[in-house]
Amino acid sequence: MIKLIGIKKYFTTKQGTAHALKGIDLHVSKGEIFGIIGKSGAGKSTLLRTVNLLEKPTEGEVILDDVSLTSLKEVELRKQRRNIGMIFQHFNLLSSATAFKNIALPLELAGVDKKEIQERVLYLLEVTGLSDKGDHYPHQLSGGQKQRVAIARSLASNPKVLLCDEATSALDPETTKSILTLLKEINEKFGVTILLITHEMDVVKSICDRVAVIENGEIIESSSMVDLFSNPQTPNAKAMVRSAFHIALPENMEKQLSPYPGIGLSPVLKFTFVGNSASESIISTLIVKFGLRVNILQAHIDLVRNSPLGIMLCQVTGEQNQIQSGINFLSQSNITTEVIGYVSGNIKYTA
Numbered sequence: 599m600i601k602l603i604g605i606k607k608y609f610t611t612k613q614g615t616a617h618a619l620k621g622i623d624l625h626v627s628k629g630e631i632f633g634i635i636g637k638s639g640a641g642k643s644t645l646l647r648t649v650n651l652l653e654k655p656t657e658g659e660v661i662l663d664d665v666s667l668t669s670l671k672e673v674e675l676r677k678q679r680r681n682i683g684m685i686f687q688h689f690n691l692l693s694s695a696t697a698f699k700n701i702a703l704p705l706e707l708a709g710v711d712k713k714e715i716q717e718r719v720l721y722l723l724e725v726t727g728l729s730d731k732g733d734h735y736p737h738q739l740s741g742g743q744k745q746r747v748a749i750a751r752s753l754a755s756n757p758k759v760l761l762c763d764e765a766t767s768a769l770d771p772e773t774t775k776s777i778l779t780l781l782k783e784i785n786e787k788f789g790v791t792i793l794l795i796t797h798e799m800d801v802v803k804s805i806c807d808r809v810a811v812i813e814n815g816e817i818i819e820s821s822s823m824v825d826l827f828s829n830p831q832t833p834n835a836k837a838m839v840r841s842a843f844h845i846a847l848p849e850n851m852e853k854q855l856s857p858y859p860g861i862g863l864s865p866v867l868k869f870t871f872v873g874n875s876a877s878e879s880i881i882s883t884l885i886v887k888f889g890l891r892v893n894i895l896q897a898h899i900d901l902v903r904n905s906p907l908g909i910m911l912c913q914v915t916g917e918q919n920q921i922q923s924g925i926n927f928l929s930q931s932n933i934t935t936e937v938i939g940y941v942s943g944n945i946k947y948t949a
């Protein structure tokens with residue numbers, strides 16, 4: 599549905615050339631909700647804006663449903679852009695126009711007749727939960743309501759794709775939740791493919807099917823949500839997952855954590871598992887079957903795309919070969935183990 603092939607984007611300024619995108623390949627399937635997550639300056643906005651060619655790539659090809667957008671002339675491109683809606687962090691509404699008029703505007707520009715516009719806008723106000731707000735101006739609306747108007751406006755021309763540029767970053771957590779729920783409903787109701795960028799793991803965690811992690815203009819990791827959370831590969835993705843699960847070691851243990859094994863040190867292990875009940879079986883397996891001592895430092899179960907996913911941090915003490923056998927045994931039950939570091943086997947910690 600959306601294919602980005604070898605996308606590079608360089609910005610040349612007086613200070614020099616910024617290599618914002620360094621050869622991105624991405625494939626988003628029809629009907630998917632795909633998240634791109636990365637830190638500030640990683641290249642998220644530039645990448646999103648290349649999809650509708652608001653940003654023309656220096657190199658590479660953008661394909662939407664078999665149409666190569668990068669090869670189109672301006673007039674053709676304008677037509678194709680009607681298939682791509684976009685919403686922004688700061689809503690970008692026309693302040694002098696009512697909610698109704700903001701939504702109607704793209705239809706008026708496309709020459710749609712008045713009666714059809716009236717029906718479509720009323721329908722979109724209803725879909726976005728704003729039936730009683732059509733005559734309100736943006737300054738009379740809350741942030742969440744403004745984003746709903748922007749979503750309704752983006753749907754006016756029946757797009758196949760919706761691009762979301764940090765769409766919830768200016769909203770409080772409750773409103774963020776309601777906007778994400780609305781996006782999910784729209785994805786299901788209209789089959790709209792959603793490509794969103796965010797720096798917040800909580801956003802991708804709740805609605806994305808797949809996610810790509812972008813760092814320094816490159817995609818460093820791309821997988822299903824559950825795979826990203828259960829088995830992140832890169833240090834950056836590992837750190838993001840830990841912060842999304844609010845996983846942190848007790849402070850005095852963090853200070854003494856060594857990246858290397860050593861005499862008198864025992865590993866701190868992070869177990870990741872799908873399902874509610876695995877935590878008990880991890881502990882009993884390690885203690886009973888492998889004769890290890892297990893200190894649970896933290897345990898957390900959260901919903902990732904509606905599947906319970908658990909993360910548990912434990913300090914495990916015992917013979918090295920027994921610990922390894924325990925890890926191997928657990929991996930057969932799809933429990934992923936990551937060594938976070940090593941601490942003294944006798945360390946006293948405060949939770």
Ligand SMILES: Nc1ncnc2c1ncn2[C@@H]1O[C@H](COP(=O)(O)OP(=O)(O)OP(=O)(O)O)[C@@H](O)[C@H]1O
Nearest residue numbers: 609611616618636637638639640641642643644645
């Ligand atoms: N118009 C521009 N001119 C020069 N450099 C630019 C321009 N737009 C982006 N860049 C540079 O490209 C890189 C990627 O920027 P981009 O805005 O895509 O990152 P981002 O991940 O969206 O960051 P943020 O989350 O802070 O918005 C940055 O180094 C930025 O300074």
